[in-house]
Amino acid sequence: MKVALKTIVLTLLVVTLSGCMTYRYERAETLIPPIVEEPFIETRLVQIDHPQIAEELPFVTFKALFIPLPEEPSLALLNDLVAGVSAASYEVVAFIGEEESITYLEKEFEGGSQRLAERQLVVTPHKGVLDGRGKLLLNLHPKTQLTVALLEISPGAYERLIAGADLEDLTQKDNFALPQLGGPTLLFASLGEPSSEDWFETAEGHLYRTKTSWPNSDALREAGFFDTWRLTHYSALSDPGVTWEYHYEDELVISERIDYLYVQGVVPLESHTYEIAPKGGRFAIEASFIIP
Structure with a gap:
C-alpha cells in the first residue's frame, strides 16, 4: 500500500513539473521575438564604406640627350x-655651343626646336611654352608638365686654366642666377668645371688633383638639384663620366666631367656618355628618367 501511494505521489509530481515547464517555455516563445537571420554577404557589404579612389596619374618615362658642342664644329658633324x-x-x-652652330641647328630642325638663348637650343617633339625667363614648359602628358632649363658658365674653370690661371684661383664662385623652378625639372648645365663630388686627394691616376671645392656644383646641390650621373654611377673612380678632354702637345690628356644633367622631382634610371667626334674634346650625355 505504501509503495503504491509513493508511486502515485511521484507520478503527480512529475506531471505537475512538466506542466510548469511547458507553460514557461510557451510563454517565453511569446515574449521573446524570433531571431531573423540575414544573409551575410548582402547585409554586410551594404554596411561597408567603400574607400574613395583618387585619380590615378600615369608614370611618365622619357629619354633626354645633352650635346655640348666642341669648338668650331664642322658642317659634317652638325x-x-x-x-x-x-x-x-x-x-x-x-645643345650648347657657338652661336653660329646653334643657328644652323635651329634652321635644320625647323619647327621642332626652341631657342632659349644665343648659345642654347632645345629640340623636342612635344609642345612647349617659353616663359620668358629662359625656361621651357613641356607637356609630356596631358597631366604631366616638365620644366626644362639650360645653364652655361663660360669661360669655365678649365678654359681659364689653359689660359694660364693658377689652380687655386679657379674656385671663385661664378655669379650665376639659378632658375626659379618648381615641379618636375630637368636642368642641362655646362659648368665649365668639375664637380666637388669627383675631386678628392686619393683619386688615383690624377696627378694634378688636390682636395678642391668646386663651388658651382655645390651651389646647385644646395639649391635642391640632384646630379643624374652620380645617382646612376656611384664611383667617381670607376665611372668618371668624362665630358671634356684636352690634348697637350706632349700627349698628356686632361679629362674631366664638366657637363651635367640635374633634376628635381624626376628619378634618373640610367645614364651614358658618348663621344661626339673623334678627338673632338666633348662628350654627349644620354639619360632616361621617370616622373613618379
Whole structure:
C-alpha cells in the first residue's frame, strides 16, 4: 500500500513539473521575438564604406640627350647630329655651343626646336611654352608638365686654366642666377668645371688633383638639384663620366666631367656618355628618367 501511494505521489509530481515547464517555455516563445537571420554577404557589404579612389596619374618615362658642342664644329658633324637626333626617340635634346652652330641647328630642325638663348637650343617633339625667363614648359602628358632649363658658365674653370690661371684661383664662385623652378625639372648645365663630388686627394691616376671645392656644383646641390650621373654611377673612380678632354702637345690628356644633367622631382634610371667626334674634346650625355 505504501509503495503504491509513493508511486502515485511521484507520478503527480512529475506531471505537475512538466506542466510548469511547458507553460514557461510557451510563454517565453511569446515574449521573446524570433531571431531573423540575414544573409551575410548582402547585409554586410551594404554596411561597408567603400574607400574613395583618387585619380590615378600615369608614370611618365622619357629619354633626354645633352650635346655640348666642341669648338668650331664642322658642317659634317652638325649634319650628322641632326640626322642622329631626328632618327632617335628622345623627348628632349639640348645643345650648347657657338652661336653660329646653334643657328644652323635651329634652321635644320625647323619647327621642332626652341631657342632659349644665343648659345642654347632645345629640340623636342612635344609642345612647349617659353616663359620668358629662359625656361621651357613641356607637356609630356596631358597631366604631366616638365620644366626644362639650360645653364652655361663660360669661360669655365678649365678654359681659364689653359689660359694660364693658377689652380687655386679657379674656385671663385661664378655669379650665376639659378632658375626659379618648381615641379618636375630637368636642368642641362655646362659648368665649365668639375664637380666637388669627383675631386678628392686619393683619386688615383690624377696627378694634378688636390682636395678642391668646386663651388658651382655645390651651389646647385644646395639649391635642391640632384646630379643624374652620380645617382646612376656611384664611383667617381670607376665611372668618371668624362665630358671634356684636352690634348697637350706632349700627349698628356686632361679629362674631366664638366657637363651635367640635374633634376628635381624626376628619378634618373640610367645614364651614358658618348663621344661626339673623334678627338673632338666633348662628350654627349644620354639619360632616361621617370616622373613618379
